[in-house]
Amino acid sequence: MRTDDLITALAADLTPVDPASTERRSLGKLMAGALVAFAVVLLWLGPRPDIAAAAALPMFWLKLAFPASLGVAALVALRRLGYPGVRLGRAPLGVAAPVALVWLMAAVALLIAAPAQRLPLVLGETWQECPVTIALLSVPVMVFAFWALRGLAPTRLPLAGAAAGLFAGAAAALAYALHCPEMEAPFLGVWYVLGMLIPTGIGALLGPCLLKW
Numbered sequence: 001m002r003t004d005d006l007i008t009a010l011a012a013d014l015t016p017v018d019p020a021s022t023e024r025r026s027l028g029k030l031m032a033g034a035l036v037a038f039a040v041v042l043l044w045l046g047p048r049p050d051i052a053a054a055a056a057l058p059m060f061w062l063k064l065a066f067p068a069s070l071g072v073a074a075l076v077a078l079r080r081l082g083y084p085g086v087r088l089g090r091a092p093l094g095v096a097a098p099v100a101l102v103w104l105m106a107a108v109a110l111l112i113a114a115p116a117q118r119l120p121l122v123l124g125e126t127w128q129e130c131p132v133t134i135a136l137l138s139v140p141v142m143v144f145a146f147w148a149l150r151g152l153a154p155t156r157l158p159l160a161g162a163a164a165g166l167f168a169g170a171a172a173a174l175a176y177a178l179h180c181p182e183m184e185a186p187f188l189g190v191w192y193v194l195g196m197l198i199p200t201g202i203g204a205l206l207g208p209c210l211l212k213w
Contacts, residue, residue: 026148033144034171037137041175059183069098071170081160082152106189124182127191134195137172154211161207162200169196
């Protein structure tokens with residue numbers, strides 16, 4: 001058989017891949033990872049005992065909205081970084097804006113607080129466990145996020161890994177927020193951000209190793 005005939009025969013058996021189905025599978029893996037983090041919080045740590053009363057406070061919902069918005073921004077970045085040549089667009093702004101808003105709220109809270117109250121506003125009662133717990137909760141989510149990315153075709157591997165880590169950290173922080181009693185903006189601006197930065201940095205380091213193809 002001539003080479004041209006062989007190529008024609010092979011090409012005739014090709015089945016087009018539906019991009020939408022690929023994205024649905026990737027999204028399913030990401031959501032599965034997030035559900036694992038929520039299951040661990042609900043079954044192991046448990047929701048905060050006063051969650052019904054806390055839910056009546058606007059700051060409770062702002063605390064949930066903070067990691068949720070970062071998770072959405074990371075999800076957008078993951079979708080774009082999963083394919084060669086796709087620009088990030090406004091995804092970095094989507095990451096920066098929630099952090100900037102929380103830091104602004106934290107600055108205002110510290111500015112109007114009495115000097116003796118400022119450090120307690122930052123430390124709260126759980127500053128030692130908060131970032132560590134978020135980072136640990138992010139581990140299963142990151143496993144699923146990297147699994148999802150390996151089903152795509154990322155070329156900017158450190159960035160893709162960082163986006164996977166940020167999504168994992170944001171999902172973990174959102175789940176942990178159901179357990180965490182802290183609701184002050186200075187606390188969120190330091191310890192929640194640190195908890196999400198840890199998996200983001202680890203993801204950036206692991207990206208070139210785990211995502212190369």
